[in-house]
Amino acid sequence: MSTLLPSGDFLCLWERHRSPYSWVSKELKPPEDDQGFTRDDKIPTFYRIYKRKSTEGFQSVPYVAALFSAMLWIYYAFLKSDAYFVIIINAIGCSIETIYIAMYIAYAPKKTRIHTAKLLLLLNLGVYPLIFLLTLFLAKGSNRVRVLGWVCATFSAIAYAAPLSIMRLVIRTKSVEFMPFYLSLFLSLSAIMWFCHGLLLKDFFIALPNILGLIFGVLQMVLYAIYKDTNVSEDRTVQGQRDNSITSIEAPIEVQQTECVV
Incomplete structure (x- = not known):
């Protein structure tokens, strides 16, 4: 799901100072609720973009990847008989990510705007319809669910790896300005909850990608601890x-x- 993946979330999008949210009570909720607060944690980032009328050093890749992933998981959930929450959460996620991307494009420099638009068209209007048509006509019954599950898990892993560019930037500049701690923390919590959710439902296509999500979330927090005082x-x-x-x-x-x- 979109924050099944970083959605990062966890390439993507990030700022240095964040107001602490009341995440303790949310941590105890079911995985489908955990999707929400991972997405809400992006709000201060986009408020900063709106206020400064500039995308600064923020990147669009995590948001485009999250939208693409959410669309895939909605399709996957429709093929399952007991995945209503997956549909609802990812439908909300698609709406939120669309707003984020629209705002990003509005305030991004021309070159970045064109790059984001091309990536958006390639993934969401090119690759997604292709996957939909191929699985619809070339796979039947349980095979379709299995094939689509592997596709979703693969792109979930890719989306979780989207923040690697941000981590590289942190190491190079020794600054965590665009990698807030709370987003990394929520990414890790979300990955843990979705992993448990997948195990309980015996849906390993949901569980497996979140192992990678947890690893990247922990690595981001380690980097934050190293460079937070810089x-x-x-x-x-x-x-x-x-x-x-x-x-x-x-x-x-x-x-x-x-x-x-x-």
Whole structure:
């Protein structure tokens, strides 16, 4: 499902400072509810984009991948007899991801906007209809569910790997500005819950991709723990340089005033 995958979520989209949400009670809810708070955790990121009228260093790949994944899981759920929550959650996910992508395109630079539009057309209007038609006409009955299950699991794993570019950026810049801790935490919790959900239903196509999701979620939190103080130290250094420059400017002024009084 879309946050079956990072949806990341967990390439994608991210900012440095987040207000802590009340996730403790949500953590105890069923997996279908867990989808919601993973998506809601993106809201501050897009509020920042809206407020600054710029996508800054945020990337569109995780959101496009999440939309594509949600569409696949809806198709998969329709072929199952007991997957109503999967349909509902991913339908909501498709709506939310569509809004995110539309806002991203609205404020992205021209080159990024074109790249995002091409990726969107390729996956959601090209690959998805192709998968739908091939599984509809070339596979029958339980074979169709099995084939589509492997397709969904594969793309779920790819979507979970989408934030690798963000992790590489964190290592290169030693900054977690675009990789918030809470999104990584919720990604890990969501992966755990969906893994358990898949095991309970004996649906390994749901369970297996979330092992990868948990691994990437934990790795992101480890990176955050390593580099979380980098921005603070840099800000303090810059502030210290500014304070020193102000002091050096004010000192001669005081000397001049003293000499004039004398």
